[in-house]
Amino acid sequence: MNKGVRLTGPEETDREARRGVLWWVLCGLGTLVLVYPVLSFMSFRKKRQRPVTFHPDEQLAQVTFKEGVFLVREEAGYYALSARCTHLGCILNYDEPSKRFRCPCHRSVFALSGKWLSGPAEKDLQRLPLSVKGNKDMVAILNL
Numbered sequence: 001m002n003k004g005v006r007l008t009g010p011e012e013t014d015r016e017a018r019r020g021v022l023w024w025v026l027c028g029l030g031t032l033v034l035v036y037p038v039l040s041f042m043s044f045r046k047k048r049q050r051p052v053t054f055h056p057d058e059q060l061a062q063v064t065f066k067e068g069v070f071l072v073r074e075e076a077g078y079y080a081l082s083a084r085c086t087h088l089g090c091i092l093n094y095d096e097p098s099k100r101f102r103c104p105c106h107r108s109v110f111a112l113s114g115k116w117l118s119g120p121a122e123k124d125l126q127r128l129p130l131s132v133k134g135n136k137d138m139v140a141i142l143n144l
Contacts, residue, residue, distance in 0.1 A: 052080075052141075053139050059138060063112070069142055070083050071140065078130060079130060080127065080129075082126040086108075086121045086126070090106070092104075108121035128140045
């Protein structure tokens with residue numbers, strides 16, 4: 001085809017149609033590439049759990065911390081609490097004199113039972129399922 005000649009008629013219409021289809025296909029693929037990571041994070045995320053085992057010698061103190069879990073011993077028995085603050089997820093510290101859990105990041109305070117007392121958290125600590133094995137090990141299931 002010569003440089004100065006311009007196509008008209010059905011040949012030009014076919015070329016424009018192919019360009020339009022190619023443009024929309026590329027836009028669709030680009031959108032999928034950008035949106036897929038967001039959708040997969042939001043909707044296809046698996047809930048993961050990890051068992052945390054407290055051996056009999058670790059069950060003697062009133063409060064024991066291990067791998068993101070507090071094991072609390074009371075007269076009525078034991079229970080397990082997540083050590084993550086319900087505000088932004090900082091790992092809590094146990095304050096022995098006041099018998100409370102304190103967030104070092106934003107100063108939320110929780111009772112020994114896990115009940116929220118003050119600070120920006122506004123939710124109680126998460127109670128974790130706790131089971132006892134035959135060898136008297138206690139296993140708490142931590143949600144990740």
